Every structure is written in C-alpha cells, then in structure tokens.
Amino acid sequence: MILVDDRTRVVVQGITGNEATFHTLRCIEYGTEVVAGVTPGKGGSLWEERTPVFESVEEAKRETGATASIIFVPAQFASDAIIEAVDAGIPLVVCITEFIPTMDAITWHRYLQGTDVTVIGPNCPGIISPPARCKVGIMPAAIHMPGNIGVVSRSGTLTYEVVAQLTSEGIGQSTCVGIGGDPLPGTDFARILRRFEADDDTHAVILVGEIGGSMEQEAAAYIETMSKPVIAFVAGASAPAGRRMGHAGAIIEGQSGRAREKMAALESAGAVVVENPAEIGATANRVLSSREVC
Numbered sequence: 479m480i481l482v483d484d485r486t487r488v489v490v491q492g493i494t495g496n497e498a499t500f501h502t503l504r505c506i507e508y509g510t511e512v513v514a515g516v517t518p519g520k521g522g523s524l525w526e527e528r529t530p531v532f533e534s535v536e537e538a539k540r541e542t543g544a545t546a547s548i549i550f551v552p553a554q555f556a557s558d559a560i561i562e563a564v565d566a567g568i569p570l571v572v573c574i575t576e577f578i579p580t581m582d583a584i585t586w587h588r589y590l591q592g593t594d595v596t597v598i599g600p601n602c603p604g605i606i607s608p609p610a611r612c613k614v615g616i617m618p619a620a621i622h623m624p625g626n627i628g629v630v631s632r633s634g635t636l637t638y639e640v641v642a643q644l645t646s647e648g649i650g651q652s653t654c655v656g657i658g659g660d661p662l663p664g665t666d667f668a669r670i671l672r673r674f675e676a677d678d679d680t681h682a683v684i685l686v687g688e689i690g691g692s693m694e695q696e697a698a699a700y701i702e703t704m705s706k707p708v709i710a711f712v713a714g715a716s717a718p719a720g721r722r723m724g725h726a727g728a729i730i731e732g733q734s735g736r737a738r739e740k741m742a743a744l745e746s747a748g749a750v751v752v753e754n755p756a757e758i759g760a761t762a763n764r765v766l767s768s769r770e771v772c
Contacts, residue, residue, distance in 0.1 A: 479607040479609055479610055479626070479639055479652045479653045479677065479679050479680070479682055480607075480652070480653045480655075480673040480674060480677050481570060481598075481605050481653060481655065481673065482570070482605050482606075482610065482612045482613075482614050482653070482682070483607055483612055484509075484511075484596070484611065484612060485513065485545070485569075485609040486510070486546050486547045486610075486612050486614065487511050487513045487514065487536060487540045487542065487543055487544045487546065488505070488510055488511060488513065488514075488544065488545075488546050488547070488548060488614055489490060489512075489514040489515065489516060489539065489542065489544035489546070489548075489568070489598055490502050490512060490514070490515045490516070490547075490550065491515075491516045491547055491548070491549045491550065491559045491562075491563065491695060492516070492517060492549065492550040492551035492552075492559070493515025493516065493517060493525050493529070493550070493636065493689050493771070494515065494520055494525060494531065495517075495550055495551075497550055497734070498515075498550035498764070499525070499526070501550070501574075501615075502515075502525075502611070502712060503526070504550075504616075504619065505548075505613045505615075507619075508606075508611055508613045508619045509540070509543055509610075509611030509613075510611075510613050510614065511613050512529055513529070513538075513542040513543070513544055513610075514529060514530055514531070514532055514538035515529055515530070515531040515532070515538075516531065516532050516533070516534060516535050516538050516617065517531055517704055518534075518644060519542040519688045520532075520534075521533030521537070524680055525713035526531055527544055529580055530542070530599040530670070531755070534562065534566070534761040535547060535563050535565075535568060536562075536565065536634075537560045537565040538548045538561060538566075539566045539567060539568060539628060543574050544568060545546040545568070545569060545570065545682055546568065546569070546571070546572065546598055546614055546696075547568045547570070547571045547572065547732060548572045548573075548574065548604065548614050548615070549563070549571065549572065549573040549574060549575055549599075549600075550574055550674045551575060552575070553575055553576065553577040553578045553579065553582075554579070554742050556573060556575040556578045556582070556584075556600060557579075557582035557585050557586045557602050558585040559573075559575075559586075559590075560573055560600075560664075561586055561631065562585075562591050562691045562704070563595075564590065564593055566749055568592065568595065569596065570596050570598070570603045570614075570666070571596070571597045571598070572594060572597075572598045572599055572602070572605060572614050572615060573597060573598070573600035573601075573602070573658075573664070574600070574601075574602065574603075574604060574615070574616055575599070575600050575601070575708065576600065576660075578660070579648070580661070583661075583662045584662065585662070587597070587662050587738070588657065589603070590664065596664070596665055596669075596687065597664025598655065598656070598657060598658070598664060598665055598666060599656075599657070599658040599660075599663065599664060600658055600660055600663075600664070601633065601659055601660045602615070602656040602657060602659075602663075603616050603617045603634035603637055603638075603659030604616060604617060604656060605653065605655050605656070606619065606622055606651075606653070606654050607623040607652065607653045607654075608622040608623055608624040608650060608651050608652075608654075609650075609652065610626075610641075611614070613669065615656065616634075617634070617638060617640060617641075617653065617654070617656070620639050621638060621642045621645055622641055622645065622651055622654065623650040623651065623653060624650045624651070624683040625644075625649055625650015625651050625652060625764075626650065626651075626652050626677075626680060626682070627644060627649055627650065627651050627652060627677060627680070627681065627682050627683070627762065628651070628652050628654070628655075628674040628677070628680040628682070628683040628684070629641060629651055629653075629654040629655065629683070629684070629686070630654075630655045630657060630667060630669075630670045630682045630683065630684070630734045631654075631655070631657070631676070631684075631686035631687075631710035632656075632657060632658065632659050632663075632686065632688045632693070633656075633659060633686055633713060634656050634659075636711075636713060636755060637654060637656050637686065639755060639758075640686060640711075640755075640758050640759070641654055642759075643756075643758055643759025643760075643762075644684070644758075644759050644762060645656045646759060647759045647760065647763045648763075648764060649759070649766065652674075652679045652680040652681075653674075653677075653679065653680070655670050656663050657670065659688065659752060663691075663693075665713065665770040666696065666697070667685060667687070667693050667694065667696065667697035667700075668693075668696050668697050668700045671685070671697060671700050671701065671708075672681065672700065672702065674706065675746035675771065676703065677706050678746050680706065681706060682706050682707045682708070682709070682762070682764075682766055682769075683704075683706060683707070683708045683709070684708075684709050684710075684711075684753060684758065685697060685708055685709070685710040685711075685744070685749070686710075686711050686712075686713070687710065687712040687713070687740055688712065688713045688737075689709070689712070689714035689735055689736060689737050689740075689751045690714075690735045690762055691697060691735060691749070692735070694699070694710075694712060694743065694744060695739070695740060695743045697744070698740075698744045698746065698747035698749070699700045699747070700745045701747040701748055701749050703746060704745050704748075707750065707763050707765055707766070707769055708744075708748070708750070708751035709749065709751075709758065709761055709765055710741070710745075710748040710749040710750070710752065711748045711752050711753075711755055712737045712740045712741050712744070712746045712751075713737070713755070714737045714739040715738065715741075715753070728754065741753075747752060750765050
C-alpha cells in the first residue's frame with residue numbers, strides 16, 4: 479500500500495461543516511484514525527463529543543501528531559487551507575474541495591515547490607488502502623476489498639466503477655488514489671506510479687485517464703520503465719475539441735490532449751489499453767491470470 483496505512487493520523491480541516499461531518503464519520507467507521515479537527519473560532523470544542531477541534535493545523539499537529547490532512551473547506555478558503563497544512567509540516571494533504579479559483583490554484587501550487595509535501599486533489603475522492611482499513615476521502619468503502627492491485631484515476635466516478643468491477647472479479651486493491659480532475663493537480667500519474675512500482679504490496683496497476691493535458695503521456699514515459707503490468711483506460715474518446723467535459727482539466731487543447739493520442743502513447747509504452755470502461759475488470763483478471771500476478 480502507498481501514502482496511507484494503519485499508522486496514519488488524520489486532521490480534518492473544516493470538520494464542523496455538514497459535508498465534513500458526514501464523510502469524517504464514514505472514515506472513522508472504516509477504521510481511519512481521525513485525531514483532530516480544525517475550524518477557526520471553534521477551537522477548544524469537541525466534534526461529535528469525541529474529537530478535539532483546534533484553531534490551526536499547526537496546533538492540531540503539535541498536540542496530536544497528525545500525519546495527514548483532509549480538507550473540506552469552501553473553495554474560496556481552500557488555497558489558504560492547503561498552505562496552512564504545508565506550513566504545519568503535514569506530509570500528506572488530501573483536498574476534496576472543488577471549484578477552487580484558478581489563480582488560487584496557481585498560488586498554492588507554487589507554494590508547494592521545494593517541499594516534500596504530497597497533495598492529492600483538489601476536486602478528488604481521496605485515498606483508500608483496504609488492507610489497512612484506512613480511508614482519507616469520500617469514496618464508498620463497501621465496494622473495496624484488500625488485495626494487491628493499485629488504482630490511480632483522474633475521475634472519481636470512474637474510480638468507483640473500476641473498483642466495483644475489480645471486487646466483483648475477486649481482485650482486491652492495495653491502494654486507490656483519485657488524483658483529481660483540475661488543470662493543476664497536486665500530484666500526477668507518474669508520481670503515483672513510482673510509488674506503486676516501489677511498493678511490494680502492489681503487483682499491478684489500473685490507470686484511468688481523461689482528455690486534456692499531457693499527464694497520460696508523461697505517465698507512459700514512466701510506464702516504459704516499470705516491471706509491473708499496467709491496465710489503462712482514457713475517458714473522452716468522443717469528446718469534441720474545445721469543449722470542457724466534466725472536470726475543469728478535461729478539455730482538448732491541441733493534439734496531445736486527445737484520448738486517442740493518450741491511448742496510443744500508453745499502449746506504445748507497454749500498458750494494456752481498454753477502450754470500453756465496462757471491460758476493465760475482466761481485462762484486469764485476464765492480464766493478471768496470464769502473468770500469474772495475484
């Protein structure tokens with residue numbers, strides 16, 4: 479597994495909001511250790527009569543030893559929330575918030591440069607490691623099962639579809655990472671693939687891409703060096719140029735952003751490319767069986 483495990487200690491930024499409360503309870507039910515919340519103006523209180531709420535991430539980390547943050551604050555405050563977590567020394571930040579203004583995204587993205595902090599998102603479902611019963615995100619936990627297949631995706635909904643198919647085929651997951659669909663994500667495919675390649679518990683990887691940008695081509699360059707099989711799907715093959723499809727980053731601008739170019743690059747790199755998302759689970763089963771990967 480990568481990024482999160484049974485030792486992960488989570489602080490929730492914006493914990494007292496309705497959405498944060500709902501999803502934090504689901505994380506706790508799954509087994510995640512949520513040690514603190516942060517809501518300015520409510521420091522010193524207890525969330526749900528169990529979890530201490532602090533005024534700042536720095537205070538929460540100092541008092542509880544938090545090692546990861548999940549952000550649920552409104553879009554206009556999300557950039558400051560990410561920067562606050564970085565300043566507090568939180569090594570892993572998962573930002574669920576969507577619709578962050580572009581200039582704000584540029585601000586926090588530049589702030590990350592030169593740090594060792596990993597930011598997942600924004601506009602993402604987060605991370606889950608079924609073997610560790612650790613979920614830092616909003617994905618439905620029930621569809622996951624422990625195993626050895628890593629999943630990384632730009633699309634939250636397609637992540638759930640892929641995981642449900644894998645589980646129905648009896649194929650468990652080591653870690654599933656939704657990196658988000660914004661034009662400036664904190665983490666790209668290649669960085670997550672490097673972690674999966676180095677992870678002994680991950681035996682193969684499912685990659686779900688989208689139109690827009692060149693992230694899939696950059697992933698293809700790394701896949702050429704990988705020892706583990708990669709099964710890939712790229713959404714948006716029928717999307718017209720110049721029209722945003724779903725995510726803010728899913729817009730074709732130039733040849734490299736087209737689904738066919740991405741699929742060709744991935745296939746050339748050695749990935750097994752699936753054209754129909756309904757076939758991902760069966761294809762993974764066939765590939766893993768032929769390569770004797772569990």
